[in-house]
Amino acid sequence: ExxxxxxxxxxxxxxxxxxxxxxxxxxxxxxxxxxxxxxxxxxxxxxxxxxxxxxxxxxxxxxxxxxxxxxxxxxxxxxxxxxxxxxxxxxxxxxxxxxxxxxxxxxxxxxxxxxxxRLPASRYLSFAIRVVYEDGRGILRRVLAESTALGFSILTVDTHQLDQPVSGAAAVAVTLEVQGRPSAEELTIGLEKLDGVIEISALDLGRNSD
Structure with a gap:
């Protein structure tokens, strides 16, 4: 086996x-x-x-x-x-x-x-979301806090500085792998409301978790 x-x-x-x-x-x-x-x-x-x-x-x-x-x-x-x-x-x-x-x-x-x-699939979904935000404004803390407030558990956090400015400002991209009951769309809508967030894209990892 x-x-x-x-x-x-x-x-x-x-x-x-x-x-x-x-x-x-x-x-x-x-x-x-x-x-x-x-x-x-x-x-x-x-x-x-x-x-x-x-x-x-x-x-x-x-x-x-x-x-x-x-x-x-x-x-x-x-x-x-x-x-x-x-x-x-x-x-x-x-x-x-x-x-x-x-x-x-x-x-x-x-x-x-x-x-x-044969057991029913879990309702907890895991997916990755990429957030581009303005550097130097404490946006990452707010992104993590908002994700947690919406009912998501944060599994991994990966950040890197972008070489080129975005919308005329220095920017950082963070990729979060999260797990929770809400959908990726709900998280995206919640993070879009944060001042300083420039761009958001979500990727479904295609797996459920117990």
Whole structure:
């Protein structure tokens, strides 16, 4: 499923995680039987298995990428985590538990997305809006305040100084990515009323959000 969707971790990665986790669990459970009970030896063999959790944390961290406001790799990291847990259960001799968790994992990965696709779409829309305004008049603060007052959440703010004056004045362009129930037209109308705003254009990102 991960390879089909061209994600970071595929069949070999998951197989290696499961096998290595199972082996470490076996070593933790049975690898120190010959020294258990020796009076001069004091140790906790379960610490070997505990290191699997730490190791999978490093692998999961390497699978998660953040680009602007988009986070990728969370599902893959979670699946690798589950794979390690299943491998540890197998190594501990808990085959029934491993089978049940594997079945639950398959349901979540393959069936749940199809069920989620049938749910009604959220009424929260995300879109980007570009506002050109006169520089040096505190317009950006008013733009952000007006957007919030109209019921929008501001996701990203990207500003840059324009090389050429607009309407004879130095100007700045800001691109806002916002999310909310009102339409882009309502936000545009609200921002057009602000003194110092020169130009507004909206772009629908074409996605809904929960």
């Amino acid at each position: 991960r390879e089909r969707l061209e994600r970071a971790a595929g069949l070999r990665t998951h197989a290696l995680v499961a096998v290595s986790s199972s082996l470490l669990m076996i070593v933790s459970a049975y690898g120190f039987a010959d020294v258990m009970g020796v009076s001069q030896v004091s140790f906790d063999p379960s610490r070997v298995a505990a290191q699997v959790v730490s190791g999978i944390g490093f692998i999961g961290g390497g699978l998660i990428f953040v680009r602007r406001d988009a986070v990728r790799g969370l599902t893959t990291a979670a699946i690798v985590w589950v794979t390690a847990a299943i491998g540890m259960a197998c190594g501990a001799g808990l085959a029934e538990v491993a089978l049940v968790v594997t079945a639950g994992h398959m349901v979540i990965v393959f069936i749940y997305p199809k069920l989620a696709a």
